[in-house]
Amino acid sequence: QQQVKQSPQSLIVQKGGISIINCAYENTAFDYFPWYQQFPGKGPALLIAIRPDVSEKKEGRFTISFNKSAKQFSLHIMDSQPGDSATYFCAASGSGTYKYIFGTGTRLKVLA
């Protein structure tokens, strides 16, 4: 119940295309769902996050879609650029807790 399943493990997208990464969770107590972006040699950086009271959140080219009934959420990167090439982690956190459960990561490569 504490797992967050992330797919795909790796993704190759053409420049200008849409990158989609999916995550699924079991624990209905989770109420905060962030996405992190990690470049080689760097620590993960918070990209965007959502709470389950909304179904979608958009920040620039990055959108989180959230399906509470299906217990799934996804990251969409519109107009993907080579600079978006990185590893992306989804995570989930429960109400009142500081602990995150991270997904297994998706290595994205955007071809120029």
Add this chain to the structure above:
Amino acid sequence: SAVISQKPSRDICQRGTSLTIQCQVDSQVTMMFWYRQQPGQSLTLIATANQGSEATYESGFVIDKFPISRPNLTFSTLTVSNMSPEDSSIYLCSVRTGLNYGYTFGSGTRLTVV
């Protein structure tokens, strides 16, 4: 968000030795976290470090192997003791400034044990 300085950024160590990793934050934080990221893997929480109290370790991690110090609200150290090649990982320091904020991570320490 907080700015975290972590050092060393990388090290190559002999098995059986110990390495201490330092984490400095530019603001006072109650809780600091230490994560391990094995090659190509996700992030695993090692322990939570509160100032003035013993660190709280996650299942699979013990104080004898990963002693942590937290002498004040801006600094912490993680020691990887009696290292073996299986300890080769990236070790990350992190802080969270409140329940509504995401974690901020340091750049990590890439440890290779030979």
